[in-house]
Amino acid sequence: MSTTWIEMAAGRGALGVGLVVAGVLVVALLLGAFWTGARVRRRELPPPRPEEQPRLPEGGPVREVMEEREPAEMPRSDERTTPHEMPGFGNSPTRTGPDPDRRGRD
Numbered sequence: 001m002s003t004t005w006i007e008m009a010a011g012r013g014a015l016g017v018g019l020v021v022a023g024v025l026v027v028a029l030l031l032g033a034f035w036t037g038a039r040v041r042r043r044e045l046p047p048p049r050p051e052e053q054p055r056l057p058e059g060g061p062v063r064e065v066m067e068e069r070e071p072a073e074m075p076r077s078d079e080r081t082t083p084h085e086m087p088g089f090g091n092s093p094t095r096t097g098p099d100p101d102r103r104g105r106d
Contacts (some may be wrong), residue, residue, distance in 0.1 A: 069099035 071094055075081060 070092040070097035 075086065
């Protein structure tokens with residue numbers, strides 16, 4: 001039996017052995033993660049076929065609506081209003097405003 005391992009453990013060799021063991025553990029963890037990911041991927045549903053893809057509506061694509069919006073009135077009170085006391089739980093509601101042509105703006 002040789003004393004090489006004893007000398008390595010006694011000196012700087014223990015650090016080298018520890019790094020090799022840590023490297024082997026990291027490689028084993030990466031291989032395990034890859035194997036687990038492959039198993040999960042096999043259980044997933046396949047991507048949809050072209051005939052299963054969503055279709056455009058009959059009238060064509062939906063367009064953006066351009067309209068003027070104005071905020072709803074703030075509730076009047078003598079005390080300070082906190083966001084959770086406002087209608088819509090702090091989200092300020094809006095309503096359709098008057099037509100911009102009637103306002104005289106371009």
